[in-house]
Amino acid sequence: MKKLLFTLCLLGVFVFAAGATALPVLQVDISGGEYVGGTEQSTITGDTLFTLYALLTQDSPDFNKRYEMSVAVYAKIGFEDGLDPDAAFGTVDVDGAPLSFSNYGSPNFSTTPMELQEHGIFETYYGIFDVKFAAADTVGSYNVQDDSGAPGYSYYVGFNIDTTNLVDGTMIHFDLYDPADGEPFAPFSHDAGTRVPEPGTLVLLGIGMLGVAAFRRKLS
Numbered sequence: 403m404k405k406l407l408f409t410l411c412l413l414g415v416f417v418f419a420a421g422a423t424a425l426p427v428l429q430v431d432i433s434g435g436e437y438v439g440g441t442e443q444s445t446i447t448g449d450t451l452f453t454l455y456a457l458l459t460q461d462s463p464d465f466n467k468r469y470e471m472s473v474a475v476y477a478k479i480g481f482e483d484g485l486d487p488d489a490a491f492g493t494v495d496v497d498g499a500p501l502s503f504s505n506y507g508s509p510n511f512s513t514t515p516m517e518l519q520e521h522g523i524f525e526t527y528y529g530i531f532d533v534k535f536a537a538a539d540t541v542g543s544y545n546v547q548d549d550s551g552a553p554g555y556s557y558y559v560g561f562n563i564d565t566t567n568l569v570d571g572t573m574i575h576f577d578l579y580d581p582a583d584g585e586p587f588a589p590f591s592h593d594a595g596t597r598v599p600e601p602g603t604l605v606l607l608g609i610g611m612l613g614v615a616a617f618r619r620k621l622s
């Protein structure tokens with residue numbers, strides 16, 4: 403039932419729930435994904451092909467404004483100097499275009515640097531792509547954590563993500579944020595990521611990846 407609501411919303415069905423609840427300005431969701439609470443607090447998927455949604459809830463948005471989505475290698479671990487990230491992890495295709503993990507550290511904001519580090523993902527390798535919302539693309543207010551909406555609506559952008567070119571065992575994490583000043587950004591429980599599609603692999607979240615053990619070193 404969880405993702406059925408979002409699918410219906412994208413088809414133009416607006417959902418209204420009793421009581422007005424404050425929704426984050428920015429959210430991230432995965433079609434067919436599963437919301438996981440506990441320490442993860444994120445929507446995750448084991449699929450290699452999926453649709454990633456960026457959502458904006460704002461009264462008077464600026465549709466000329468550019469947001470950014472970071473695609474980071476899970477998790478907060480160190481790597482050997484001189485590591486070639488594309489060779490170690492592979493690449494992710496976003497709407498048919500390859501995105502490499504060409505940056506290391508944490509996405510940098512002009513006034514609030516390292517804002518996303520509190521997610522426990524960074525420092526790590528990551529790539530970035532642009533997100534721009536349009537006035538015509540609206541969806542009933544939606545909360546990725548529990549599917550409860552509030553009167554009003556949000557704007558959405560969908561991206562086709564292909565992870566088949568990732569090295570086996572590599573997991574990735576998505577964060578949506580405003581690069582101009584660091585606020586707003588999708589909060590901890592409204593971000594998204596992938597998992598290795600086999601039983602028990604959720605325990606790997608936060609402690610590293612099986613496929614890159616040879617490149618791992620302790621943080622100084």
